[in-house]
Amino acid sequence: METISHKRIALVTGANQGVGKQVAKELVANGVTVLLGARNFDKGVIADNEIGAGAIPIQLDVTDASSVAAAAERIRTEFGRLDLLVNNAAISNSGRHEFSLENYATLYGTSTVALDEVRTIWETNVFGPLAVYQAMLPLLRLSADARIVNVSSSVGSMALNADPSFPYRKMFTPTYAGSKSAMNIMALCMMIEHENDGIKVNLVSPGFTSTALNNFAGTESVEDGSREVVRVALFGPDDPGGTYTSWENKNIPW
Template identity: 65%
Template sequence: MENKTIRRLALVTGANQGVGLEVVKKLVAAGHTILLGSRDLAKGEAVAKDLGDGAIAIQIDVTDQSSIEAAAVRIAKEYGYLDLLVNNAAISNTRKGDLSLQEYARISKASNIAMNEVRSIWETNVFGVLAVYQAMLPLLQQSKDARIVNVSSGVGSLTLNADPAFPYRGVYGPGYAASKTALNGITLAMMLELENTHIKVNLVSPGFTSTALNGFEGTESIEDGSREVVRVALFGPEERSGTYTRWENEQIPW
């Protein structure tokens, strides 16, 4: 349900491009104030300027603890609270280059993926999300209606990948896909920690969206891919926690 009556303050990480940027656009259009998280502040400021008064650029690199802490300090000083955290920042690889997804999958199996690549992917997609959560939780606790939305992927579902009929099963590997499985586990830990509090936590998949993350080989548009993230981000206090969905409200098995 769209929250039209209360202007909320949100932080979206990885928001200067792709799904993150589209989410910011939609949340600003819905009347909310969005802190547009970007590793490169100049890029974030350029994008925020185009979006108008509802978007405010903030520097945050989810792999840099000092950057995360500085962002939290700034938000605390300027606002004192946070209503919504969208953990969107993610990377899919460090060495794909011009390879197709199929070609990249062949060099990214459990037997041959470079360990430094696995560490880099997990640093952003798993540890970065946990670090941002820990830094922003005190601010979310100051809100009367707080929510965390973690952007995962259906390819992280162990249930789906265990099914021989799942079409993306062949590309499951220790890098991106397994990082999303780990993110799901981290998210479940957040859900359990917060289940008796006013802070709700939801997990969403944007689907196979055409972005830089997959070399623009995705089959869904940015607009379509962002819809479930936006739908859940706009939940009001009556909407439940603990869901794992893709558009529209289709439950994904864990």
Template identity: 55%
Template sequence: MSEGRIALVTGANQGMGKRVAQELATAGLRVFVGSRDPSRGEAVAHEIGSGATAVQLDVTDTASIASAEAVIHNTAGRLDVLVNNAAISTTRTEIRDMAELLASSAPSVVPLDEIRAVWEVNAFGPLAVYQAMLPLLRGSEDARVVNVSSAMGSLTTMADPDFPFHGGFEPVYSASKTALNAITLAMMVEQESTDIKVNLVSPGFANTALVNFQGTDTVEDAAREIVRVALLDGDAPSGTFTQWKGAEIPW
């Protein structure tokens, strides 16, 4: 089923994106490694091997997205799997740890420019890539979009005072993932009558640069649900929001 399929993974030059690209290539897919930095993307593609091709892709740059679409169109002609993985938690390089990040992200003090910058990557970026890649997805007989979110974006979960991370909900990263969830729902509704499946995934608290390497899950464990959903066949459902292994997360 996976052999010969074409995938694009955004933010694939490190962390979970890199792991997802590696596992999809191992499963037999031809993987386009999306990376804002071309040299880092090339290094990852070289490491993965013949099943991977680097493509320069900055999800905040429409010209970059259009160029990536053209590369995939000209070399593969279609796209079967789109994994919108690229994300950031902050633009502030002076932040030392998660506690400081949360304190500085409180709605009473966080700069609006910081919110806009994070949302540009985490919420608007996946929508921009989806719009650009849709013609390629329509060229597939079994296309699937996998948007990588977070349980931190679940309003039902985060509104519960007993949830361990309840106090960590803020208008920067957490709310950007809530916005992504809403945008993904809009994609799901739009594609209900088509053959394009759209799924939302929470990978868990991965130990990556996104959280200053203070996560509790390994990259390998965090990537599992993304890979599982990306490899689902055409009979598998659309419109789900899950974590490993297929456990549903409330919206």
């Protein structure tokens, strides 16, 4: 049976660029078979060619129910199970506007942002991870050591944003940061749902990484920014679930 040849099988969403691609690369280097979820399959193939053996591109648009279902069916047919789900795919804007970090809070402010913009961001960042989770859960239940790693951000922390001294507080609007707060809700719901069934769920914040998500204004390299996601994604069966951390194993308040 083909599944015997795969020590561990992972799906990383949004794996054709940025943090997702780096996480996939490092998981492959650690012997994991990684399915590179990419909305644009051709970009997934390019990432696959760059990562090499152990990476497999798979078309996956987290906002498209038929795409999510097809990806789950392919994994079921070709691999028979899933051991690790990394919910990473995210956007910070719809792509309809030019933005910089300096004008983001104004352009996407609570009183000024278009509701369609909020809906577009939440479709990818909130409802997308939930849809992928629901579709992949039957495959995760077939694993002897299943784990779900949800990639969020410290800017989604309600506790941090309630503190006037938090340096990113002005960026807390219903768009990206607000969607990450909602992502945290989804992750906590998953944690509660799996408290007693052996499927472990973690929530992770990468660093302020230079990626397309922030128009490459981040201060950390993609390698450094991905470290905590990789560390947690490589957890074994004796490592904890229910954590919300940044590098290195630093607890983030909810």
